[in-house]
Amino acid sequence: MTVLLVVLDGFGLNDDPSRNALLAASMWNWRRILDESPHCRLGASGEAVGLPVGQMGNSEVGHLNLGAGFRVLQDLPRITAAIDDGSFFANETLTAICRDVIASGGRLHLLGLVGPGGVHAVDEHIVAMVELAHRSGLPADRVLFHAFTDGRDTPPRSAATFLPALEASFAGHARIATVSGRYYAMDRDSRWERTKRAYDAIVDGHGLPVASAAEAVAAAYARGSGDEFIEPSVVAGTPSLAPGDAVIHLNFRADRARQLTHALALADFDAFDRGDRPIPLDIATLTEYQAADELPVRVAFGPLIIDSLAAHLSRLGMRQLHVAETEKYAHVTYFFNGGVEEPFADEERILVPSNREVATYDLAPEMSAGPITDHLVAAVERGEHDFIVANYANPDMVGHTGVWSAAVTAAEYIDACLGRLTRAVVGAGAVMAITADHGNIEEMRDAAGNPQTKHTTSPVPFVLVGDEYEDVVLRDGSLADVAPTLCELLGIPAGPQMTGTSLIEA
Incomplete structure (x- = not known):
């Protein structure tokens, strides 16, 4: 039967x-x-x-x-528990990547979905990572956060409230460099033209120019877009990724984090033209997005x-x-x-x-x-x-x-x-x-x-x-x-x- x-x-x-x-x-x-x-x-x-x-x-x-x-x-309470008991700040992968960035003179780029949705990422993990970078000795101008706005697991136009609050919680230890709606940064259906828009903003600084993260959100609302569809926007003064830089993707859920991570990490990536890239980047993910032989990156919290x-x-x-x-x-x-x-x-x-x-x-x-x-x-x-x-x-x-x-x-x-x-x-x-x-x-x-x-x-x-x-x-x-x-x-x-x-x- x-x-x-x-x-x-x-x-x-x-x-x-x-x-x-x-x-x-x-x-x-x-x-x-x-x-x-x-x-x-x-x-x-x-x-x-x-x-x-x-x-x-x-x-x-x-x-x-x-x-x-x-x-x-689940990964969410597991990682949160590590923050609560302090073990997060001694995590071997996360502390090592911070040490490596300090040694190289590069910058640490943090990526993640923002807001209270809790399905793919939580702000608490982002703030903790910024704090870890600060404790490691990285100055604020070398810690850049690339924000992905939600609008699906949160109200469609709520980023105007929680994104400034998140930025304030960085306490001068980091700044927001780019803002992209999850429609672009978190596609999972091989719509690579969307992923490329987010990639270009993060890696090369090619996107809509804005004076601040708040302006990126306000401008999108004025165009009639909600949080999910904010076009990749680059805050003034944001540098391109350079040799010696490192990237940590702070989404704990794998499925919508893979495509962008592939574009950043894989030497033989061919889903879209990266130009002269990829530059050698040290990349870590908060959880395992794929088996190591398919996505060779450092992983902070391995799978159960x-x-x-x-x-x-x-x-x-x-x-x-x-x-x-x-x-x-x-x-x-x-x-x-x-x-x-x-x-x-x-x-x-x-x-x-x-x-x-x-x-x-x-x-x-x-x-x-x-x-x-x-x-x-x-x-x-x-x-x-x-x-x-x-x-x-x-x-x-x-x-x-x-x-x-x-x-x-x-x-x-x-x-x-x-x-x-x-x-x-x-x-x-x-x-x-x-x-x-x-x-x-x-x-x-x-x-x-x-x-x-x-x-x-x-x-x-x-x-x-x-x-x-x-x-x-x-x-x-x-x-x-x-x-x-x-x-x-x-x-x-x-x-x-x-x-x-x-x-x-x-």
């Missing part, structure tokens, strides 16, 4: 119809599934998934917990070792299939597999290309859900795999646009896909578990009715679809309980690291 796990990315639970686009959509299949199938609620944020209390969930964290079967202490569900199934000789479109492919492979890049034995993968003809997904809210469903229906009907995991990106990616009508369209399209999947699962005698990695689309408006584009702290659903399981009783739990539940459905013991427990009570 095939067990299928469907992850509806960014699909949380919320009873407020004025904020929840799912309640405005005609989701007849979803409502029928809930009426006829056992379901429960799962914690997908904060301590339930190894994040600080009250911290919204995200796709990386969600898929790590789903695949691990235990509460994975996770014995994932995928690894467990592979050892047992069970066949598995992982399916997603480009936007979420890393999540059902690298993250779901516990930070392992290469497929395990007997693991197949299907990558469905995301739509690159549109700038934002409100313009194509169906995304690639149709082709994903085609692959899943065919795989379920063939019955060749013991386990299938798939991700539908629409609720999250369209939710991030803040466009209500597009979110409703996305929800209705996903509903049609769920209808097709349900028919295939029931017809094949398979079982399907439907859940989400975090919330988003269920809170498209804030309390004042303004568009909201960030993730949420909402619980997420867990539903079992299959004739054999229609009468079981499920308990509420967390994402860490999903993998042990899948093991029970597959008729195998839970993996050796799995401290979560099955959601099936009776």
Whole structure:
């Protein structure tokens, strides 16, 4: 019997119809599934998934917990704990790179996403790194910060408040050199023309000239742009990168930090023309963005070792299939597999290309859900795999646009896909578990009715679809309980690291 796990990315639970686009959509299949199938609620944020209390969930964290079967202490609280206990300021990688810059007479360039979003970076880590550089003896004019503004995991125009506050917290130990919206600096879908804009500003000082970071934000707002789309801007007096300089990327989440880091670090990089670059640069990342043989940089906080569900199934000789479109492919492979890049034995993968003809997904809210469903229906009907995991990106990616009508369209399209999947699962005698990695689309408006584009702290659903399981009783739990539940459905013991427990009570 095939067990299928469907992850509806960014699909949380919320009873407020004025904020929840799912309640405005005609989701007849979803409502029928809930009426006829056992379901429960799962914690997908904060301590339930190894994040600080009250911290919204995200796709990386969600898929790590789903695949691990235990509460994975995330990089964010792990690094913050190091700051709190003082070990951060003795970190071998970070202190060494500061010593090397002092010895070379170069400058230290710090990169990172700013603001209270907490999904990719936090200001506390940036401030701590500036403090470490100061303690190491680097003067303020040799510590430059390249700020990436958010607008997706924060309100769309909030950088005007928190960016000056962050700059003030540097206490004269560093200054902001460039400002770039995450649209440019943190692309993850091989839109290299965007990455090049951020790269050119950081490396060569080629960008919109501004007198200050605050002016970069104000000018973008005047042009009608929000934080996410601030064009790479260079503060007056910012020098280009030079031999002897070093770079530390302070995002703790890997997926949106890789492209820019590749452009800075790889000698054989060819995704765009770097001119006379690259110059020899000493580069470090706060966490591991990729295996060392693929991205040879220093890493401050190495990865945790996770014995994932995928690894467990592979050892047992069970066949598995992982399916997603480009936007979420890393999540059902690298993250779901516990930070392992290469497929395990007997693991197949299907990558469905995301739509690159549109700038934002409100313009194509169906995304690639149709082709994903085609692959899943065919795989379920063939019955060749013991386990299938798939991700539908629409609720999250369209939710991030803040466009209500597009979110409703996305929800209705996903509903049609769920209808097709349900028919295939029931017809094949398979079982399907439907859940989400975090919330988003269920809170498209804030309390004042303004568009909201960030993730949420909402619980997420867990539903079992299959004739054999229609009468079981499920308990509420967390994402860490999903993998042990899948093991029970597959008729195998839970993996050796799995401290979560099955959601099936009776």
